[in-house]
Amino acid sequence: MPLTGGPGRGGHAAPGTGAPVRRRGIPDATVARLPVYHRVLTSLAERRVGVVSSDELARASGVTSAKLRKDLSHLGSYGTRGVGYDVEYLVYQIARELGLTQDWPVVIVGVGNLGHALAGYGGFASRGFRVVGLLDADPVRIGEVVVAGGEPVVVRPLADLEALVAECGVTIGVIATPAAAAQPVCDRLVGAGVTSILNFAPAVLVAPPEIGIRKVDLAVELQILAFHEQRKLGPAAVTA
Amino acid sequence: MPLTGGPGRGGHAAPGTGAPVRRRGIPDATVARLPVYHRVLTSLAERRVGVVSSDELARASGVTSAKLRKDLSHLGSYGTRGVGYDVEYLVYQIARELGLTQDWPVVIVGVGNLGHALAGYGGFASRGFRVVGLLDADPVRIGEVVVAGGEPVVVRPLADLEALVAECGVTIGVIATPAAAAQPVCDRLVGAGVTSILNFAPAVLVAPPEIGIRKVDLAVELQILAFHEQRKLGPAAVTA
Protein backbone atom coordinates (compact mmCIF):
# COMPACT_ATOMS: atom_id res chain seq x y z
CA MET A 1 0.00 0.00 0.00
CA PRO A 2 2.15 2.88 -1.20
CA LEU A 3 -0.46 5.51 -0.47
CA THR A 4 1.11 6.48 2.81
CA GLY A 5 4.44 7.54 1.37
CA GLY A 6 5.16 11.19 2.10
CA PRO A 7 6.45 13.95 -0.14
CA GLY A 8 10.20 13.48 0.06
CA ARG A 9 10.69 16.72 -1.79
CA GLY A 10 10.35 20.27 -0.67
CA GLY A 11 8.53 23.50 -1.24
CA HIS A 12 5.87 22.69 -3.79
CA ALA A 13 3.19 25.13 -2.65
CA ALA A 14 3.21 28.77 -1.62
CA PRO A 15 3.35 28.52 2.15
CA GLY A 16 3.44 31.98 3.64
CA THR A 17 3.11 34.32 0.70
CA GLY A 18 0.07 36.53 0.77
CA ALA A 19 -0.64 35.61 -2.85
CA PRO A 20 -3.97 33.96 -3.68
CA VAL A 21 -3.05 30.28 -3.42
CA ARG A 22 -5.94 29.36 -5.76
CA ARG A 23 -7.09 26.05 -4.16
CA ARG A 24 -10.67 24.85 -4.56
CA GLY A 25 -12.40 24.60 -7.86
CA ILE A 26 -10.84 21.70 -9.69
CA PRO A 27 -12.89 21.28 -12.89
CA ASP A 28 -15.41 18.42 -12.82
CA ALA A 29 -13.90 16.95 -15.97
CA THR A 30 -10.54 16.76 -14.22
CA VAL A 31 -11.99 15.21 -11.06
CA ALA A 32 -13.62 12.51 -13.19
CA ARG A 33 -10.22 11.57 -14.64
CA LEU A 34 -8.19 11.61 -11.44
CA PRO A 35 -9.33 8.09 -10.45
CA VAL A 36 -8.01 6.82 -13.79
CA TYR A 37 -4.59 8.40 -13.26
CA HIS A 38 -4.59 7.09 -9.72
CA ARG A 39 -5.25 3.54 -10.84
CA VAL A 40 -2.56 3.64 -13.54
CA LEU A 41 -0.04 5.18 -11.15
CA THR A 42 -0.79 2.57 -8.51
CA SER A 43 -0.10 -0.19 -10.98
CA LEU A 44 3.15 1.52 -12.02
CA ALA A 45 4.18 1.78 -8.36
CA GLU A 46 3.50 -1.93 -7.90
CA ARG A 47 5.82 -2.61 -10.82
CA ARG A 48 8.50 -0.52 -9.08
CA VAL A 49 8.46 2.25 -11.69
CA GLY A 50 9.95 5.33 -10.04
CA VAL A 51 9.31 8.10 -12.56
CA VAL A 52 6.92 8.67 -15.46
CA SER A 53 6.67 11.38 -18.07
CA SER A 54 3.36 12.99 -18.87
CA ASP A 55 3.58 11.30 -22.24
CA GLU A 56 3.86 7.77 -20.80
CA LEU A 57 1.24 8.32 -18.12
CA ALA A 58 -1.14 9.89 -20.63
CA ARG A 59 -0.79 7.00 -23.05
CA ALA A 60 -1.42 4.45 -20.30
CA SER A 61 -4.48 6.42 -19.17
CA GLY A 62 -5.95 6.89 -22.62
CA VAL A 63 -5.71 10.68 -22.74
CA THR A 64 -3.42 13.18 -24.47
CA SER A 65 -0.35 14.41 -22.64
CA ALA A 66 -1.56 18.01 -22.93
CA LYS A 67 -4.77 17.11 -21.15
CA LEU A 68 -2.92 15.17 -18.50
CA ARG A 69 -0.55 18.03 -17.71
CA LYS A 70 -3.43 20.47 -17.65
CA ASP A 71 -5.30 18.20 -15.24
CA LEU A 72 -2.33 17.77 -12.92
CA SER A 73 -1.60 21.49 -13.00
CA HIS A 74 -4.88 22.02 -11.16
CA LEU A 75 -3.53 20.08 -8.20
CA GLY A 76 -0.19 21.87 -8.05
CA SER A 77 3.29 21.63 -9.51
CA TYR A 78 4.21 18.09 -8.62
CA GLY A 79 6.47 17.24 -11.57
CA THR A 80 10.08 18.03 -12.41
CA ARG A 81 10.81 19.69 -15.74
CA GLY A 82 13.12 17.67 -17.91
CA VAL A 83 12.48 14.58 -15.77
CA GLY A 84 8.82 13.74 -15.22
CA TYR A 85 6.70 12.81 -12.21
CA ASP A 86 7.79 10.78 -9.18
CA VAL A 87 5.26 7.94 -9.18
CA GLU A 88 4.94 7.46 -5.41
CA TYR A 89 4.72 11.16 -4.79
CA LEU A 90 2.10 11.77 -7.46
CA VAL A 91 -0.03 8.80 -6.46
CA TYR A 92 -0.06 10.21 -2.95
CA GLN A 93 -1.00 13.71 -4.06
CA ILE A 94 -3.87 12.45 -6.21
CA ALA A 95 -5.04 10.17 -3.42
CA ARG A 96 -4.97 13.10 -1.04
CA GLU A 97 -6.91 15.28 -3.45
CA LEU A 98 -9.55 12.58 -3.94
CA GLY A 99 -9.75 12.08 -0.20
CA LEU A 100 -8.38 8.54 -0.35
CA THR A 101 -5.80 9.10 2.36
CA GLN A 102 -8.68 9.27 4.77
CA ASP A 103 -10.52 6.26 6.07
CA TRP A 104 -14.00 6.03 4.58
CA PRO A 105 -16.29 3.65 6.45
CA VAL A 106 -19.18 2.62 4.18
CA VAL A 107 -22.30 0.52 4.61
CA ILE A 108 -23.79 -1.56 1.82
CA VAL A 109 -27.54 -2.05 2.02
CA GLY A 110 -28.85 -5.00 0.04
CA VAL A 111 -26.72 -8.12 -0.04
CA GLY A 112 -28.00 -9.88 -3.14
CA ASN A 113 -25.78 -10.69 -6.10
CA LEU A 114 -24.81 -7.07 -6.62
CA GLY A 115 -24.20 -6.44 -2.93
CA HIS A 116 -21.94 -9.48 -2.81
CA ALA A 117 -20.12 -8.32 -5.93
CA LEU A 118 -19.54 -4.87 -4.46
CA ALA A 119 -18.42 -6.22 -1.10
CA GLY A 120 -15.92 -8.48 -2.82
CA TYR A 121 -14.73 -5.82 -5.24
CA GLY A 122 -11.02 -5.37 -4.66
CA GLY A 123 -11.08 -1.81 -5.90
CA PHE A 124 -12.92 -0.64 -2.79
CA ALA A 125 -10.53 -1.72 -0.07
CA SER A 126 -7.42 -0.74 -2.01
CA ARG A 127 -8.73 2.81 -2.22
CA GLY A 128 -9.48 3.41 1.41
CA PHE A 129 -13.11 2.39 1.46
CA ARG A 130 -13.81 0.09 4.38
CA VAL A 131 -17.03 -1.91 4.39
CA VAL A 132 -18.10 -1.69 8.04
CA GLY A 133 -21.59 -2.99 7.49
CA LEU A 134 -23.64 -5.25 5.24
CA LEU A 135 -27.37 -4.89 5.82
CA ASP A 136 -30.32 -6.76 4.42
CA ALA A 137 -34.06 -6.87 5.02
CA ASP A 138 -34.34 -10.57 4.21
CA PRO A 139 -34.08 -12.71 7.39
CA VAL A 140 -32.54 -15.65 5.55
CA ARG A 141 -29.53 -13.54 4.60
CA ILE A 142 -28.83 -12.32 8.14
CA GLY A 143 -25.77 -13.91 9.73
CA GLU A 144 -23.98 -14.80 6.51
CA VAL A 145 -20.30 -13.97 6.64
CA VAL A 146 -18.99 -12.14 3.58
CA VAL A 147 -15.34 -11.32 3.04
CA ALA A 148 -15.05 -7.63 2.18
CA GLY A 149 -11.63 -6.10 1.75
CA GLY A 150 -9.99 -9.13 3.34
CA GLU A 151 -12.07 -8.82 6.49
CA PRO A 152 -15.03 -11.01 7.39
CA VAL A 153 -18.24 -8.98 7.69
CA VAL A 154 -21.48 -10.42 9.02
CA VAL A 155 -24.74 -9.55 7.27
CA ARG A 156 -26.93 -7.74 9.78
CA PRO A 157 -30.63 -6.84 9.83
CA LEU A 158 -31.72 -3.48 8.47
CA ALA A 159 -32.77 -2.58 12.01
CA ASP A 160 -29.11 -2.18 12.92
CA LEU A 161 -28.60 0.64 10.39
CA GLU A 162 -28.89 3.67 12.66
CA ALA A 163 -26.70 2.20 15.40
CA LEU A 164 -24.05 1.13 12.90
CA VAL A 165 -23.89 4.52 11.21
CA ALA A 166 -23.54 6.29 14.54
CA GLU A 167 -21.05 3.83 15.96
CA CYS A 168 -18.67 3.75 12.98
CA GLY A 169 -19.11 7.34 11.84
CA VAL A 170 -20.40 6.26 8.45
CA THR A 171 -20.88 9.12 5.97
CA ILE A 172 -21.25 7.12 2.74
CA GLY A 173 -24.00 4.58 2.05
CA VAL A 174 -24.26 2.23 -0.91
CA ILE A 175 -27.71 1.05 -2.03
CA ALA A 176 -27.83 -2.30 -3.83
CA THR A 177 -31.43 -3.25 -3.11
CA PRO A 178 -34.29 -3.93 -5.52
CA ALA A 179 -35.87 -0.77 -6.95
CA ALA A 180 -38.85 -0.75 -4.62
CA ALA A 181 -36.74 -0.76 -1.47
CA ALA A 182 -34.32 1.95 -2.58
CA GLN A 183 -36.22 5.10 -1.54
CA PRO A 184 -37.14 3.93 1.98
CA VAL A 185 -33.55 2.80 2.50
CA CYS A 186 -32.33 6.17 1.23
CA ASP A 187 -34.60 7.95 3.71
CA ARG A 188 -33.30 5.87 6.59
CA LEU A 189 -29.68 6.43 5.58
CA VAL A 190 -30.25 10.18 5.49
CA GLY A 191 -32.10 10.04 8.80
CA ALA A 192 -29.21 8.14 10.32
CA GLY A 193 -26.78 10.87 9.30
CA VAL A 194 -25.27 9.60 6.05
CA THR A 195 -24.45 12.52 3.74
CA SER A 196 -23.40 10.74 0.50
CA ILE A 197 -25.24 7.95 -1.27
CA LEU A 198 -24.17 5.73 -4.13
CA ASN A 199 -27.25 4.20 -5.75
CA PHE A 200 -27.06 1.01 -7.83
CA ALA A 201 -30.81 0.35 -7.68
CA PRO A 202 -32.81 1.13 -10.83
CA ALA A 203 -34.70 3.95 -9.14
CA VAL A 204 -34.39 7.73 -9.03
CA LEU A 205 -33.93 8.79 -5.41
CA VAL A 206 -35.02 12.03 -3.83
CA ALA A 207 -33.15 13.46 -0.89
CA PRO A 208 -32.38 16.89 0.57
CA PRO A 209 -30.08 18.97 -1.63
CA GLU A 210 -27.18 18.82 0.82
CA ILE A 211 -27.01 15.04 0.37
CA GLY A 212 -24.66 13.93 -2.40
CA ILE A 213 -26.28 11.26 -4.55
CA ARG A 214 -24.72 9.46 -7.48
CA LYS A 215 -26.56 6.87 -9.49
CA VAL A 216 -24.88 4.02 -11.32
CA ASP A 217 -27.02 2.51 -14.06
CA LEU A 218 -25.47 -0.75 -15.17
CA ALA A 219 -27.32 -0.59 -18.49
CA VAL A 220 -26.45 2.96 -19.55
CA GLU A 221 -23.02 2.05 -20.84
CA LEU A 222 -24.51 -0.85 -22.72
CA GLN A 223 -26.95 1.52 -24.42
CA ILE A 224 -24.19 3.90 -25.45
CA LEU A 225 -22.28 0.92 -26.81
CA ALA A 226 -25.33 -0.15 -28.82
CA PHE A 227 -25.69 3.38 -30.15
CA HIS A 228 -22.16 3.36 -31.54
CA GLU A 229 -22.52 -0.22 -32.75
CA GLN A 230 -25.61 0.80 -34.70
CA ARG A 231 -23.69 3.66 -36.28
CA LYS A 232 -20.92 1.27 -37.29
CA LEU A 233 -23.33 -1.10 -38.98
CA GLY A 234 -24.62 1.80 -41.04
CA PRO A 235 -27.71 3.90 -40.45
CA ALA A 236 -29.31 2.74 -43.69
CA ALA A 237 -30.14 -0.58 -42.06
CA VAL A 238 -32.16 1.27 -39.42
CA THR A 239 -34.09 3.77 -41.48
CA ALA A 240 -35.43 0.94 -43.62
CA MET B 1 -43.52 -2.90 -23.74
CA PRO B 2 -44.51 0.30 -25.50
CA LEU B 3 -41.35 0.49 -27.59
CA THR B 4 -43.00 -0.87 -30.68
CA GLY B 5 -45.61 1.86 -31.01
CA GLY B 6 -45.27 3.65 -34.35
CA PRO B 7 -45.30 7.37 -35.14
CA GLY B 8 -49.00 8.08 -35.46
CA ARG B 9 -48.20 11.52 -36.79
CA GLY B 10 -46.91 12.64 -40.10
CA GLY B 11 -44.11 14.44 -41.86
CA HIS B 12 -41.50 15.06 -39.22
CA ALA B 13 -38.38 14.89 -41.40
CA ALA B 14 -37.46 16.36 -44.77
CA PRO B 15 -38.24 13.50 -47.15
CA GLY B 16 -37.44 14.49 -50.70
CA THR B 17 -35.99 17.97 -50.47
CA GLY B 18 -32.48 18.32 -51.72
CA ALA B 19 -31.57 20.22 -48.54
CA PRO B 20 -28.86 18.80 -46.27
CA VAL B 21 -30.90 16.69 -43.85
CA ARG B 22 -28.16 17.01 -41.20
CA ARG B 23 -28.36 13.53 -39.60
CA ARG B 24 -25.32 12.00 -37.92
CA GLY B 25 -23.32 13.78 -35.35
CA ILE B 26 -25.44 13.89 -32.21
CA PRO B 27 -23.18 15.41 -29.52
CA ASP B 28 -21.66 12.92 -27.07
CA ALA B 29 -23.09 14.84 -24.13
CA THR B 30 -26.56 14.42 -25.61
CA VAL B 31 -26.10 10.70 -26.32
CA ALA B 32 -25.08 10.19 -22.69
CA ARG B 33 -28.34 11.76 -21.52
CA LEU B 34 -30.71 9.98 -23.92
CA PRO B 35 -30.82 6.81 -21.78
CA VAL B 36 -31.99 8.95 -18.84
CA TYR B 37 -34.81 10.51 -20.84
CA HIS B 38 -35.69 7.08 -22.17
CA ARG B 39 -35.99 5.62 -18.70
CA VAL B 40 -38.12 8.49 -17.40
CA LEU B 41 -40.37 8.39 -20.46
CA THR B 42 -40.81 4.63 -20.13
CA SER B 43 -41.94 5.03 -16.56
CA LEU B 44 -44.35 7.81 -17.62
CA ALA B 45 -45.75 5.55 -20.34
CA GLU B 46 -46.30 2.79 -17.77
CA ARG B 47 -48.29 5.27 -15.70
CA ARG B 48 -50.41 6.00 -18.78
CA VAL B 49 -49.20 9.57 -19.13
CA GLY B 50 -49.87 10.64 -22.70
CA VAL B 51 -48.12 13.97 -23.04
CA VAL B 52 -45.29 15.75 -21.23
CA SER B 53 -43.89 19.24 -21.52
CA SER B 54 -40.16 19.81 -21.73
CA ASP B 55 -40.40 21.38 -18.30
CA GLU B 56 -41.93 18.30 -16.65
CA LEU B 57 -39.67 15.85 -18.43
CA ALA B 58 -36.61 17.93 -17.63
CA ARG B 59 -37.45 18.13 -13.96
CA ALA B 60 -38.00 14.37 -13.75
CA SER B 61 -34.70 13.79 -15.53
CA GLY B 62 -32.69 16.17 -13.44
CA VAL B 63 -31.74 18.60 -16.21
CA THR B 64 -32.92 22.06 -17.27
CA SER B 65 -35.71 22.36 -19.81
CA ALA B 66 -33.45 24.34 -22.14
CA LYS B 67 -30.92 21.52 -22.18
CA LEU B 68 -33.64 18.94 -22.72
CA ARG B 69 -35.13 20.76 -25.70
CA LYS B 70 -31.70 21.30 -27.15
CA ASP B 71 -30.94 17.60 -26.77
CA LEU B 72 -34.20 16.51 -28.37
CA SER B 73 -33.76 18.99 -31.20
CA HIS B 74 -30.75 16.97 -32.33
CA LEU B 75 -33.03 14.00 -32.99
CA GLY B 76 -35.65 15.94 -34.91
CA SER B 77 -38.81 17.93 -34.25
CA TYR B 78 -40.88 15.45 -32.33
CA GLY B 79 -42.84 17.83 -30.12
CA THR B 80 -45.89 20.00 -30.64
CA ARG B 81 -45.65 23.69 -29.83
CA GLY B 82 -48.11 24.79 -27.24
CA VAL B 83 -48.73 21.17 -26.23
CA GLY B 84 -45.61 19.15 -25.45
CA TYR B 85 -44.31 15.74 -26.41
CA ASP B 86 -46.35 12.60 -27.02
CA VAL B 87 -44.80 10.15 -24.55
CA GLU B 88 -45.19 6.96 -26.60
CA TYR B 89 -43.95 8.63 -29.74
CA LEU B 90 -40.92 10.21 -28.09
CA VAL B 91 -39.95 7.05 -26.22
CA TYR B 92 -39.98 5.25 -29.56
CA GLN B 93 -37.89 7.90 -31.31
CA ILE B 94 -35.26 7.89 -28.57
CA ALA B 95 -35.23 4.09 -28.53
CA ARG B 96 -34.74 4.07 -32.28
CA GLU B 97 -31.90 6.59 -32.04
CA LEU B 98 -30.17 4.55 -29.35
CA GLY B 99 -30.67 1.39 -31.37
CA LEU B 100 -32.99 -0.17 -28.81
CA THR B 101 -35.64 -1.09 -31.35
CA GLN B 102 -33.22 -3.66 -32.65
CA ASP B 103 -32.57 -6.98 -30.98
CA TRP B 104 -29.14 -7.05 -29.35
CA PRO B 105 -27.99 -10.54 -28.45
CA VAL B 106 -25.25 -10.33 -25.80
CA VAL B 107 -23.00 -12.83 -24.06
CA ILE B 108 -21.83 -12.42 -20.49
CA VAL B 109 -18.48 -14.00 -19.71
CA GLY B 110 -17.85 -14.67 -16.04
CA VAL B 111 -20.81 -15.80 -13.95
CA GLY B 112 -19.68 -14.90 -10.44
CA ASN B 113 -21.59 -12.48 -8.22
CA LEU B 114 -21.34 -9.67 -10.74
CA GLY B 115 -22.25 -11.87 -13.70
CA HIS B 116 -25.31 -13.08 -11.82
CA ALA B 117 -26.25 -9.52 -10.91
CA LEU B 118 -25.94 -8.41 -14.53
CA ALA B 119 -27.89 -11.39 -15.87
CA GLY B 120 -30.70 -10.69 -13.43
CA TYR B 121 -30.67 -6.94 -14.00
CA GLY B 122 -34.11 -5.98 -15.26
CA GLY B 123 -32.80 -2.96 -17.10
CA PHE B 124 -31.16 -5.16 -19.72
CA ALA B 125 -34.12 -7.11 -21.04
CA SER B 126 -36.49 -4.14 -20.95
CA ARG B 127 -34.15 -2.27 -23.27
CA GLY B 128 -33.77 -4.87 -25.98
CA PHE B 129 -30.65 -6.60 -24.73
CA ARG B 130 -31.10 -10.35 -24.81
CA VAL B 131 -28.68 -12.52 -22.86
CA VAL B 132 -28.13 -15.43 -25.22
CA GLY B 133 -25.15 -16.84 -23.40
CA LEU B 134 -23.57 -17.11 -19.96
CA LEU B 135 -20.04 -18.46 -20.08
CA ASP B 136 -17.61 -19.41 -17.34
CA ALA B 137 -14.21 -21.04 -17.13
CA ASP B 138 -14.93 -22.71 -13.80
CA PRO B 139 -16.27 -26.29 -14.31
CA VAL B 140 -18.36 -26.19 -11.13
CA ARG B 141 -20.43 -23.34 -12.51
CA ILE B 142 -21.24 -25.06 -15.79
CA GLY B 143 -24.82 -26.23 -16.08
CA GLU B 144 -26.32 -23.83 -13.58
CA VAL B 145 -29.56 -22.33 -14.83
CA VAL B 146 -29.81 -18.57 -14.40
CA VAL B 147 -32.93 -16.57 -15.18
CA ALA B 148 -31.97 -13.66 -17.43
CA GLY B 149 -34.67 -11.40 -18.79
CA GLY B 150 -37.34 -13.89 -17.80
CA GLU B 151 -35.74 -16.68 -19.78
CA PRO B 152 -33.73 -19.56 -18.28
CA VAL B 153 -30.15 -19.55 -19.54
CA VAL B 154 -27.72 -22.37 -18.87
CA VAL B 155 -24.12 -21.52 -17.90
CA ARG B 156 -21.85 -22.98 -20.57
CA PRO B 157 -18.11 -23.60 -20.75
CA LEU B 158 -15.87 -20.91 -22.23
CA ALA B 159 -15.11 -23.35 -25.04
CA ASP B 160 -18.57 -22.69 -26.47
CA LEU B 161 -17.85 -18.98 -26.99
CA GLU B 162 -16.98 -18.98 -30.69
CA ALA B 163 -19.86 -21.24 -31.69
CA LEU B 164 -22.33 -19.21 -29.65
CA VAL B 165 -21.23 -15.89 -31.10
CA ALA B 166 -21.49 -17.22 -34.64
CA GLU B 167 -24.78 -18.99 -34.07
CA CYS B 168 -26.62 -16.09 -32.42
CA GLY B 169 -24.98 -13.24 -34.31
CA VAL B 170 -23.61 -11.72 -31.12
CA THR B 171 -21.94 -8.33 -31.58
CA ILE B 172 -21.73 -7.22 -27.94
CA GLY B 173 -19.81 -9.04 -25.21
CA VAL B 174 -19.86 -8.28 -21.49
CA ILE B 175 -16.81 -9.19 -19.40
CA ALA B 176 -17.45 -9.85 -15.70
CA THR B 177 -14.44 -12.03 -14.95
CA PRO B 178 -11.61 -11.49 -12.47
CA ALA B 179 -8.98 -9.02 -13.67
CA ALA B 180 -6.48 -11.65 -14.77
CA ALA B 181 -8.91 -13.39 -17.12
CA ALA B 182 -10.23 -10.23 -18.77
CA GLN B 183 -7.64 -9.71 -21.52
CA PRO B 184 -7.62 -13.31 -22.78
CA VAL B 185 -11.41 -13.30 -22.80
CA CYS B 186 -11.36 -9.99 -24.67
CA ASP B 187 -9.04 -11.48 -27.28
CA ARG B 188 -11.30 -14.46 -27.78
CA LEU B 189 -14.41 -12.29 -28.06
CA VAL B 190 -12.72 -10.18 -30.72
CA GLY B 191 -11.49 -13.29 -32.49
CA ALA B 192 -15.01 -14.67 -32.47
CA GLY B 193 -16.32 -11.57 -34.21
CA VAL B 194 -17.67 -9.44 -31.37
CA THR B 195 -17.24 -5.73 -32.16
CA SER B 196 -18.30 -4.05 -28.90
CA ILE B 197 -17.17 -4.95 -25.40
CA LEU B 198 -18.43 -3.77 -22.03
CA ASN B 199 -15.78 -4.41 -19.40
CA PHE B 200 -16.61 -4.67 -15.70
CA ALA B 201 -13.30 -6.31 -14.77
CA PRO B 202 -10.75 -4.09 -13.02
CA ALA B 203 -8.34 -4.25 -15.95
CA VAL B 204 -7.50 -2.02 -18.90
CA LEU B 205 -8.13 -3.95 -22.10
CA VAL B 206 -6.35 -3.57 -25.39
CA ALA B 207 -8.11 -4.35 -28.65
CA PRO B 208 -7.99 -3.18 -32.26
CA PRO B 209 -9.22 0.39 -32.72
CA GLU B 210 -12.35 -0.66 -34.60
CA ILE B 211 -13.59 -2.50 -31.50
CA GLY B 212 -15.73 -0.38 -29.22
CA ILE B 213 -14.72 -0.83 -25.59
CA ARG B 214 -16.31 0.76 -22.57
CA LYS B 215 -15.08 0.18 -19.07
CA VAL B 216 -17.25 0.38 -15.98
CA ASP B 217 -15.31 0.90 -12.77
CA LEU B 218 -17.59 0.26 -9.83
CA ALA B 219 -15.31 2.29 -7.55
CA VAL B 220 -14.93 5.44 -9.64
CA GLU B 221 -18.25 6.90 -8.61
CA LEU B 222 -17.46 6.15 -5.00
CA GLN B 223 -14.21 8.08 -5.32
CA ILE B 224 -15.94 11.10 -6.82
CA LEU B 225 -18.44 10.93 -3.99
CA ALA B 226 -15.61 10.87 -1.45
CA PHE B 227 -14.02 13.85 -3.18
CA HIS B 228 -17.14 15.95 -2.76
CA GLU B 229 -17.72 14.62 0.75
CA GLN B 230 -14.23 15.75 1.70
CA ARG B 231 -14.94 19.20 0.32
CA LYS B 232 -18.12 19.38 2.36
CA LEU B 233 -16.33 18.51 5.58
CA GLY B 234 -13.96 21.36 4.90
CA PRO B 235 -10.50 21.24 3.38
CA ALA B 236 -8.86 22.48 6.58
CA ALA B 237 -9.32 19.05 8.13
CA VAL B 238 -7.22 17.57 5.34
CA THR B 239 -4.35 20.02 5.06
CA ALA B 240 -3.63 19.59 8.77
Add this chain to the structure above:
DNA sequence: TAGATTGTTAATCGATTAACAATC
Protein backbone atom coordinates in the same frame (compact mmCIF):
# COMPACT_ATOMS: atom_id res chain seq x y z
C1' DT C 1 -57.82 35.09 -30.46
C1' DA C 2 -55.09 34.19 -26.13
C1' DG C 3 -52.23 31.07 -23.83
C1' DA C 4 -48.81 27.68 -23.90
C1' DT C 5 -44.77 25.50 -25.25
C1' DT C 6 -41.58 24.14 -28.75
C1' DG C 7 -37.34 24.69 -31.64
C1' DT C 8 -33.70 27.80 -32.60
C1' DT C 9 -30.67 31.59 -32.03
C1' DA C 10 -26.93 34.06 -29.97
C1' DA C 11 -24.20 34.73 -25.92
C1' DT C 12 -21.72 32.61 -22.34
C1' DC C 13 -19.20 29.33 -20.26
C1' DG C 14 -16.00 25.56 -19.65
C1' DA C 15 -12.93 22.08 -21.67
C1' DT C 16 -9.55 20.75 -25.04
C1' DT C 17 -5.63 21.42 -27.77
C1' DA C 18 -1.20 23.05 -29.57
C1' DA C 19 2.66 25.54 -28.85
C1' DC C 20 6.40 27.19 -26.19
C1' DA C 21 8.86 29.56 -22.49
C1' DA C 22 10.62 28.04 -18.14
C1' DT C 23 13.73 25.09 -16.04
C1' DC C 24 15.54 20.73 -14.44
Add this chain to the structure above:
DNA sequence: TAGATTGTTAATCGATTAACAATC
Protein backbone atom coordinates in the same frame (compact mmCIF):
# COMPACT_ATOMS: atom_id res chain seq x y z
C1' DT D 1 25.85 23.26 -22.05
C1' DA D 2 22.38 20.38 -24.64
C1' DG D 3 18.40 17.65 -24.22
C1' DA D 4 14.18 16.73 -22.12
C1' DT D 5 9.92 17.65 -20.18
C1' DT D 6 6.98 20.39 -17.34
C1' DG D 7 3.54 24.14 -16.45
C1' DT D 8 1.19 27.79 -18.67
C1' DT D 9 -0.63 30.55 -22.28
C1' DA D 10 -3.70 31.59 -25.98
C1' DA D 11 -6.64 29.77 -29.51
C1' DT D 12 -10.12 26.60 -30.60
C1' DC D 13 -13.77 23.84 -29.86
C1' DG D 14 -18.00 22.08 -27.87
C1' DA D 15 -21.65 22.43 -24.39
C1' DT D 16 -24.78 25.16 -21.69
C1' DT D 17 -27.89 28.76 -20.95
C1' DA D 18 -31.35 32.38 -21.62
C1' DA D 19 -34.33 34.48 -24.48
C1' DC D 20 -37.76 34.61 -27.97
C1' DA D 21 -39.87 34.01 -32.49
C1' DA D 22 -42.58 30.40 -34.45
C1' DT D 23 -46.69 27.99 -34.04
C1' DC D 24 -49.94 24.76 -32.08
